[in-house]
Amino acid sequence: MSSKVFHVVGGGPGGVGAAYAAGKLGVKPIIYEAHGALAVKPCGRGVPLVGDLPFRVPGSVVLNRIRFIKLGVDGRWVFKAGGLIDGVIVDKGGFLEHVIAEAGGEVFYRARYDVRRGLVRVGGEVLEVKGLGVFAGGFPYYEGVKAPVVQYVVGNARDVEEDTIEVMLDTRLLGYYYVFPQGDSFEVGVGGFASFNELQALLDKYMEKDPRLSGAKRVVREGAMISVGGLRLGYVNGLVKVGEAAGYVLPLTGEGIRPSALSGYTAAKALIEGSDPIRALERAPISRAVRVQSSILDWVKTLSLEDRRYILSNITPEAHAEVALGTLRLYRLIRGLKIKPSIALRIMAIVLRG
Ligand SMILES: Cc1cc2nc3c(=O)[nH]c(=O)nc-3n(C[C@H](O)[C@H](O)[C@H](O)COP(=O)(O)OP(=O)(O)OC[C@H]3O[C@@H](n4cnc5c(N)ncnc54)[C@H](O)[C@@H]3O)c2cc1C
Structure with missing residues (x-):
């Protein structure tokens, strides 16, 4: 040294x-x-392991291994899939x-x-x-633009799977509700384009409606912004x-x-x-991933709620994963964009420009 x-x-x-x-x-x-x-x-x-981290994640800091993602749109579950993400909660x-x-x-x-x-x-x-x-x-x-996130650390949720992250996309908020396992507890939160107070009220309602979460003990409430x-x-x-x-x-x-x-x-x-x-x-490849997602977000903001729901509900789990993780492998994306050709082409154009 x-x-x-x-x-x-x-x-x-x-x-x-x-x-x-x-x-x-x-x-x-x-x-x-x-x-x-x-x-x-x-x-x-949550840290997805896509092989690009410069350092190892040692087993001693892994609280949960994530094998499945369960994804929904506007209150309706669309898929639960394995083999798309290998991730850890640390x-x-x-x-x-x-x-x-x-x-x-x-x-x-x-x-x-x-x-x-x-x-x-x-x-x-x-x-x-x-x-x-x-x-x-x-x-x-x-x-730049920041969006708030609020979450509860929940002590004793029933029937929540420890190897699965749950994501319920919300087309109005342009954000999502999530349930992430974390050792013996869970984090339940929501982030999106709304005020902290609005998100807090929405999260309380979301948890009340879910019998697994409604009676759960809320240990900590916290919030922060995301860039x-x-x-x-x-x-x-x-x-x-x-x-x-x-x-x-x-x-x-x-x-x-x-x-x-x-x-x-x-x-x-x-x-x-x-x-x-x-x-x-x-x-750096990660900068391209941020640029592409940024352009997709700007474009989605211009769409109607119906179009947002149509796209998010109809692209395949593989295409969701390619975009979400920023890996953006073209052959997998092309196969996964089984939606109206005009919309699929728009997404491909953004990815290619990135
Ligand atoms: C509720 C919530 C949930 C999230 N969940 C995930 C998730 O599951 N997976 C994921 O990948 N990302 C998640 N994120 C995003 C993630 O937390 C951050 O993007 C990431 O931690 C950013 O890393 P950073 O080092 O840039 O900043 P930070 O993690 O914010 O670290 C900045 C550090 O700098 C210190 N600091 C600040 N100012 C000064 C100063 N003047 N002098 C010295 N030190 C200073 C702070 O104390 C802090 O330790 C989440 C964010 C939120 C808000």
Whole structure:
């Protein structure tokens, strides 16, 4: 390890992806984290394993293995399918700590970076953050469109499967209700284009109507925003923006752990190797996935509720998975878009442009 250090503001997936690249390339990562612990922000903690993560997910942090997805549209279940996603629900804090340890990184907790002045307080000392590094402070620093999410951690839901994630799409909200298993408990939430209060009322109603969830014990209620407006690349005081701060969330699904980690990894690798990090980010496959989903979301916003429902209910489970995961393999998409040719062509055009 050289005596050089790599600065990372924020100990979420974006910062940790960068720390991992730095550590593997022989530069010690120093992480400045505002909170006293990692992964404080609410999160469903679902990570699909599509083979693109730069680091391993160790078995010790896996709370649930996900083999099935159950998907519905506007209150009606459309399919339950296996073999489309292989995913995990993780102990997010434990996972991030594991990756930092593998990278030989050091975390300073309760070390809030002052964006206006470019300074951070570590213990009693105020330091200027200068040199190679990334800014991964998350959604509060994102300058595009954000959508709220509210969720309950539910203690004792009956008959909810531990290897399945449930997603009920809502064409009006342009969002979805979800039930994610999480060890002994479940997270039940909703995200979309509405206010926090509206989402809260809708979630309560959704849970009341489901006999499995209506009597369940609600342990925690939490909420946060998700950056769904596409990429906003750039710098904060010379640090490259990565993760949600730069829009690394798949806008149709809200998946941000994998995109954020990939963006951090890509930017840090480019910086340390002496190439242009913004160019490297623009060219990364995960950026294409965000761009494509962003364009699909913009297009879907222009459609009637009937057209939205028709598309979401009629494309095959395989096509849902290709778009949702951002893998976008054309041969699988073409086979899966068994809908009116004009609509299928529109989707293909967006994917090809991405
Ligand atoms: C309710 C909800 C459910 C979600 N479910 C999923 C899911 O199941 N799967 C998935 O992939 N994604 C999910 N997401 C999205 C995912 O949580 C985020 O996209 C992802 O964590 C973003 O990573 P990040 O590192 O960019 O930001 P964050 O995870 O927000 O991390 C930023 C870190 O920076 C720290 N920080 C902030 N400001 C400063 C500062 N000034 N100085 C120092 N440190 C600072 C914060 O304390 C935080 O630790 C969900 C989001 C929400 C709101």
